[in-house]
Amino acid sequence: MSENRSNEYALDLSKSYPASPRETLAGYVVAKRTLDKCRAALAGTNGEYHFDCPLDNFLFRFTEIGVEDFKSFVATGASDEEVANWIEANAKKRDTREIIAWNNEMRSTRLCDMPIELQEFLEGYIPEFIPTGKIVYVWFDVYDIEEGRI
Numbered sequence: 001m002s003e004n005r006s007n008e009y010a011l012d013l014s015k016s017y018p019a020s021p022r023e024t025l026a027g028y029v030v031a032k033r034t035l036d037k038c039r040a041a042l043a044g045t046n047g048e049y050h051f052d053c054p055l056d057n058f059l060f061r062f063t064e065i066g067v068e069d070f071k072s073f074v075a076t077g078a079s080d081e082e083v084a085n086w087i088e089a090n091a092k093k094r095d096t097r098e099i100i101a102w103n104n105e106m107r108s109t110r111l112c113d114m115p116i117e118l119q120e121f122l123e124g125y126i127p128e129f130i131p132t133g134k135i136v137y138v139w140f141d142v143y144d145i146e147e148g149r150i
Helices: 003-007 033-044 054-063 067-074 078-092 096-107 116-129 140-144
Strands: none
Touching: 003 033, 033 054, 033 067, 033 078, 054 067, 067 078, 067 116, 116 140
């Protein structure tokens, strides 16, 4: 794959948003968002978004895929389908039910269920970036409310 192709799929995250963490890629929640942020970081168009953040690391820990391995493959200019195939080939082999359970656990993670460092961060982040009157029920709501999906 050509070097020029590495930016072909990159979003400008100073003008748009990455995918919702609820959106799946290769059967995993978070993966499409992680891919969007990785591509943007490689292209220098990530704006205020960070690749290899705590959310991304939940995916990397569960799949046992290395951050640098993922980034190196994405840098080849792989399409969504190619990245999905790569994730499927490189993720720790798990029963479908285990992946479903992890996806649902991620979708339903409440703030009080998160590591205290993330709770502390969100304690200040939510009042600053979430409009008054919007209720955060689960972690993914923070992203989807802030980015206008809910």
